[in-house]
Amino acid sequence: MSLLLKEIRHNPMLWLLVAVPVVFVAAALVPEAHTALFVLSVLAIVPLAGLLSHATESVAAKTGDAAGGLLNATLGNLTELVIALAALGAGQYTLVKASIAGAIVTNTLFMLGASFLLGGLKYHLQEFNRASARLQAGLLFLATIALLMPSAIAGMESTSAAAATQKLSLGLAVLLIVGYGLGLLFSLKTHREVFSGAEHEEAEEAPWPIGLALATLAGVTVLVALVSEIFVESVQKAAEAFGMTAAFVGFIVVALVGGAAEMASAFSGARKNRLDLSVGIALGSASQIALFVAPVLVLVSYLIGPSPMDLQFWPGAVVMVLFATMTAMFVTNSGRSAWFVGVLVLMVYMIFAMTLYILPPAGQ
Template sequence: MKPLLTEIRQNPLLWLLVFVPVLFTAQTLNPEAHTLLFVLSVLAIVPLAALLSHATESVAAKTGDTVGGLLNATLGNLTELVIALTALHAGQYTLVKASIAGAIVTNTLFMLGASFLLGGLKHHMQEYNRASARLQAGLLFLATVAILIPSAVTEADSAAGSAFTETLSVSLSVLLIAVYGLGLLFSLKTHREFFGGAEHTEAGEAPWPLGLALGTLAGVTVLVALVSEVFVESVQEAAVAFGMTPAFVGFIVVALVGGAAEMASAFSGARKNRLDLSVGIALGSASQIALFVAPVLVLLSYVIGPTPMNLQFWPGAVVMMLIAAITASLVTNSGRSAWFIGVLVLMVYLIFAMTLYLLPPRLPSEGTMPRNTTEHSAHRAYHVSELN
């Protein structure tokens, strides 16, 4: 515990942890102050992300960057999973799909591109394990194809009813979860010798003891999940005050804040010339959401949701996810990176963000409405048909 307290005293950024209890107090006293809760939640997530970053680096120092990146991606995605489960139970299926698609695109493009840029500004040329990056990019592309199929079949064949879409979604979900499990077996056991980290010349700070690092990871992840729930509850009302469209909020803002903890770890690793950790977090998180989180949510909708949820996404989201997967495959093919490669990847993300920000809100048309009443009400609430 002493290293943790010392880190908090010496790092001014961690002094912002005071906003965590302030946020929960404000939520209890005035739950309708959405703009205030939005600002406080952002201020609370920043120091929690920094703390999670330090703990993850300590674990990676003991286990290696590949396992460390996987662990950080898993704990980071736990936040998105908790948020999605809350929305799933409420029947807000379009919000669930927006958070899934937004997280995949943000992790693949923004987190990866910013890691390349920040690392490249400090180091002339950086290297990372090409085999690991290509595996994650391949898994992400496979998941994107699986998500594309229900939407493409439904659009092309009007005779494909909701029963067919739901059956296909469940079948694809089982396949994706199986592929995700086999991918872990391949990279962590049967062929683990191909996925070791590249050598690094820069020494980092002394890592925390493994027990303290793991305990901090678990505790901070729970706090991030709680703070993120407050953020999601307040962000829609706050968006009106700040002039942001609901599509931009759901696809960009929620994904950025929800992935703040992972981003802090990825950016810190890139600056310390540990690009294997950064690439592992970015692509590992995106592929985990697509291969595991999304299918699990589809299956859980039969248990905790008012109606079954399917894998049919709106066309705009599918196109963005497909482009993100292809971009990741292209830029990670060499196993080397420089700052300008990060700029190119970030430009793709900024094109998406600018389009969503400038897109005027409109009510969903009859042809783009979801197939069940629960999803229809959520669709109206969040206007995600703006992406069509």
């Protein structure tokens, strides 16, 4: 417990934990104050995501490479997953799909671009493991192809298009999870030596004891789930008050809030000239969401959703994910980076954000 308190004292982001009890009290006393609840829930999720990330890393450090990789696959994006599950149970599929696409694009463009920029401002030229970047970009490209297919079928004039889209989405969900599992096997087992350089650099500080890490993981997961319920209940009214659609909130706000802890680690790594770590976090997290989180949500929707969810995204979202993947493949091809490369990647992200805010998807 002393290690946990020490971490809170020395990490300014964790000082926002004071917002956690405040948001619960506010939800009980003024449940109609949707805008205030939205802001408070965002402030509460950020430090909880930080604790969740640290606890996950500590558990992964104790379990070895293979098991640790699987753990990071399931828990690395737990904040986004819990928020999406809360929205899934409420039937807000637009918010769920927007958060999935937004997390992929935000990690691929914003996190990667900002890491290149921050590292480039301190170091003239930085290098990273091209093999790891190519693998993650390849997995993202696989997921993008999978997202294109349901949209193509839905565009056909057929009374059975909806049923076909649902069946295809279910099959693709299983296929993507299998593909991600094989990717883990490839990078952590059969061709481990290709990626060993990048993995060796990731241990930055002594992990917490396994007991403290597991207890923190369990407690924070419960808190994130409770705060996410308040977030989902207030997001629609708050979005209207701010002049935003649910799609924009999911694509931008949820993605930035859910990835706050990972972004902090990626930016810190870039400033320490450890760009392997930054690129691995950015692209690895994006591929986790595309090939693991999204398919899991499709499967879970059969259990907790008002109706099964499919993988049919609005055309603009698929285009953004495709362009984000192509941008990542382009800028990581050389294995080198400078500050202006980060600026270019961030500009692509800003183009997407501005377009989505001004011209939201049809039907919003």
